Amino acid sequence: MKREYRIGLIGLGGMAREHIHWMDAVGRFRVVAVSDVDAEALANVGGRLGLGEEKRYSDFVRLIDDPDVDAIVSVTPNHVHADIVRACLLAGKPFLAEKPFTRVFEEAVPLLELYERRPVPAMIGFTYRYTPAFRYARELVRGGAIGAVRSFSIQYLQGWGSAIYDTPYLWRYNKEITGTGALGDLGSHMIDMARYLFGEFEELTAMLHTIIPERRDPSSGKPVRVEVDDFASFGARMADGSVGVFQTTRNAVGSGNQHEVSIYGDRGTIHASTLDPDRVVRIREEAPGQLARTTLEVPNRCKTKQYEDFLALLEGGTADGLPGFLDGFRNQEVLDAVVRSHVTKRAVRLPLLGRHEADRQQ
Structure with a gap:
């Protein structure tokens, strides 16, 4: 048994x-x-x-x-x-x-x-490493389906914090509890997706912003200052030479749980999203001057579950x-680099601690 x-x-x-x-x-x-x-x-x-x-x-x-x-x-x-x-x-x-x-x-x-x-x-x-579309996108990229990857965009949008919903002050807006706002909550998934697909970050430049600076206390109704971001964007260069742009917010009206990536290679494009988790869109040249857009069904081999x-x-x-553990650590390092870049208004190179003992255990 x-x-x-x-x-x-x-x-x-x-x-x-x-x-x-x-x-x-x-x-x-x-x-x-x-x-x-x-x-x-x-x-x-x-x-x-x-x-x-x-x-x-x-x-x-x-x-x-x-x-x-x-x-x-x-x-x-x-x-x-x-x-x-x-x-x-x-x-x-x-x-x-x-x-x-x-x-x-x-x-x-x-x-x-x-x-x-x-x-x-x-x-x-x-x-989201266990979203079938993202797993298949990784397989396609590694198999050379669109040639060398040159650039990509990743976004993670939700709408529940938008002004029209009058979302009250929750623990996710409390800096002492969260550290950051949308960046740590949703942005950590974007960072992990980039590392999952393309490898390590080399350098980034970032901007954080608080769209709604005050929210009402759910008990007293009084306004409480929001000290964390509810919008984050950054651009990055990866160690493999590709470059990417990232954006996340919880103030995107109409977005429920919209996490997606578009990957641009020498021979085509791949798009994957939580909005269609069992399919991937591929665009590539099938004949000289003729682009073909194909929706690919995700094979069963890419449908591994997290708890498996x-x-x-x-x-x-x-x-x-x-x-694993080191993925968590590296992710936190990139999150911190985003904050540092925003505060200093400068590009930040990674890794922050240099090539230390962790690299020998990867």
Whole structure:
């Protein structure tokens, strides 16, 4: 009989339900303990999962140290990401942690040093690596379907923060919790997609902006200043020589969850989007002077699920493109470079720390 992995789930908000569903779909995971600072959430989710009071933790460290827990899944706000990763490393517990890797880059550096001393199987929740269209686009690019890649554009647009919706002040607008706004929330996915498709960043120039500078407090109704970006754009040169432009916002009216990439090569173009996750558009010259636009169905081999890769990781295997610990660290490094570029109004070269010990473990 195949082993069932006992999961400790930290963070019981809306995304936790999605993770439970994804785990159930694979059939090799069972949530045996949960943790949250919200007693009501602990009671509701713990009861729904049939967990006793002794497996409902208000302190996530106690959950991580629970000997009945084989691995951790963390789905929490940004300000506790670093503490949870640190506790997992110290306990020697494998984990899948939400992005961004940490709130700010300064929190990521000591985690890398600890990981180099005490590595554990780790996965960072860059879920769009598991969108079939993006996986197929990567395969096509690597197979030379459009020749050498010269440039690309990546955008991630949502609309729920737009002025017409009168969205109140939430934790995602609180700098002490998030570190950044749309940049860390949505931009981290764009950065990861660029690294997944093209490799490492070499240099970038960025601009951050706050479109709606005040939002109402949901309790008092009084205005609260927003100290994080709700629009981010940057241009980058990658180590492979390609150049790209990025934009993200949560104020794009009409955009639900629009994450997409257009890739321009010597022999054609590839476009992939969450709006059509099972198809890729390819444009290339089929005859001299004649361009053909083809919609390609994504093959089944590109429909790997995130928790299938996490399962393979727990069982000692490797998976092409799995977003691991170092992907989380590098992502945070690029996020910090975007902020630095905006503040200094200058281009920033990467990596920020130079070619250090992490590169030998890639």
